[in-house]
Amino acid sequence: MNQPFTAATPPMGWNSWNTFYDQIDEKLVMSMVDAICDQGLKDLGYEYIIIDDCWQQKTRNEKGELAADPVKFPHGMKYLADYIHEKGLKFGIYSSCGTKTCANYPASFEHEFQDAKTFARWGVDYLKYDNGHRPLSLRTPELFRRMGMALKCSGRNILFAACQWGQDDVHRWIRSAGAHTFRSTVDITDSWDSIVGIALKQLDMQGFNGPYCFGDMDMLVVGMSGNSVNPEANQGGCTNTEYLTHFALWCMLSSPLIIGCDIRKMSKEAKAILTNQHLIAINQDPEARGCYKVEAFQNPEAFILVKPLSDGDYAIGFFNFSEKKADITLEFWDIGLSVHSGVALDFCDCVEETTISNVTETFTCSVDAHGCKVYRCRLINA
Numbered sequence: 001m002n003q004p005f006t007a008a009t010p011p012m013g014w015n016s017w018n019t020f021y022d023q024i025d026e027k028l029v030m031s032m033v034d035a036i037c038d039q040g041l042k043d044l045g046y047e048y049i050i051i052d053d054c055w056q057q058k059t060r061n062e063k064g065e066l067a068a069d070p071v072k073f074p075h076g077m078k079y080l081a082d083y084i085h086e087k088g089l090k091f092g093i094y095s096s097c098g099t100k101t102c103a104n105y106p107a108s109f110e111h112e113f114q115d116a117k118t119f120a121r122w123g124v125d126y127l128k129y130d131n132g133h134r135p136l137s138l139r140t141p142e143l144f145r146r147m148g149m150a151l152k153c154s155g156r157n158i159l160f161a162a163c164q165w166g167q168d169d170v171h172r173w174i175r176s177a178g179a180h181t182f183r184s185t186v187d188i189t190d191s192w193d194s195i196v197g198i199a200l201k202q203l204d205m206q207g208f209n210g211p212y213c214f215g216d217m218d219m220l221v222v223g224m225s226g227n228s229v230n231p232e233a234n235q236g237g238c239t240n241t242e243y244l245t246h247f248a249l250w251c252m253l254s255s256p257l258i259i260g261c262d263i264r265k266m267s268k269e270a271k272a273i274l275t276n277q278h279l280i281a282i283n284q285d286p287e288a289r290g291c292y293k294v295e296a297f298q299n300p301e302a303f304i305l306v307k308p309l310s311d312g313d314y315a316i317g318f319f320n321f322s323e324k325k326a327d328i329t330l331e332f333w334d335i336g337l338s339v340h341s342g343v344a345l346d347f348c349d350c351v352e353e354t355t356i357s358n359v360t361e362t363f364t365c366s367v368d369a370h371g372c373k374v375y376r377c378r379l380i381n382a
């Protein structure tokens, strides 16, 4: 999708870390480039192919520059970038604000301007910038501002994806450091508990989220289903109900949508989730408004999220985090529609693609354990 500005809506793409950890190489990345096109993901807006940690040589080259591991990436990064660009996609790479990356490869501290120029020369369009091994003598805002500045001076438009794990009240200062996205939580794992923990932490943070600087709830685990060589992320997998809830939450909460599974081998169900156009449209809504939470009456483990959309519709999601199927009721009063408003809602189910028309005052839906129902609702005069 061509955006007039970088990250006007949450970035979408694929990242190597969740599934492939340090087992990455040129062939693998090129096969992901092919898959993102062949699986129809590119046409839906997934455009960044991001190589995470472990792409580097263990030491800088004779000019002090970062260099790609010659065994994993025999033709170098420019070659890969050219392949990615030829396919109409964008190229993402990873570094850290510390002396080393989390996996102990050389990182960008005191090399920020040099590295930004190297990345620009290679044709990088997206930099994931991590938080590991950072010098404690400097505050994190200073370290991230440095790379923000270095990218601006690099001569190339590079999306700055800060990965500061939600520490140090990052949401308060990261927008002004020039970042386009900021990791607002700890690392995700392929488990329901991780999804719940991350989502609950974000519900109160929507006011800090918006165009050109989105809270990044970390990469999607949809479709991983325990298939990963990453020992941290591989925590057994989730059910398809849980993966759908995960995707719907990331869409409602305007998180970047960065796929982490092996997109060459997605199950039918995982593909249906990741390619749900109605949910993606909610995530990519041009106004990118945050959503607010409505408590579900007498059900502490259920809640409703409401997100105003740019065409006048509202996305309304019903989420059930409990262990039992539950009826969840929305009182229209809670979203600003009083009994006297004379306004009704049409509820279009984003998954079933069915519509319930002309609803007034309340709406109740039955939601599976760990499940969700997300509707695109149109306001109509009753």
Ligand code: GLA
Residues within 6 Å of the ligand: 017, 052, 053, 101, 102, 103, 130, 163, 165, 187
């Ligand atoms: C940190 C980040 C992860 C990943 C690893 C790589 O843990 O939060 O997303 O990039 O580093 O080492």
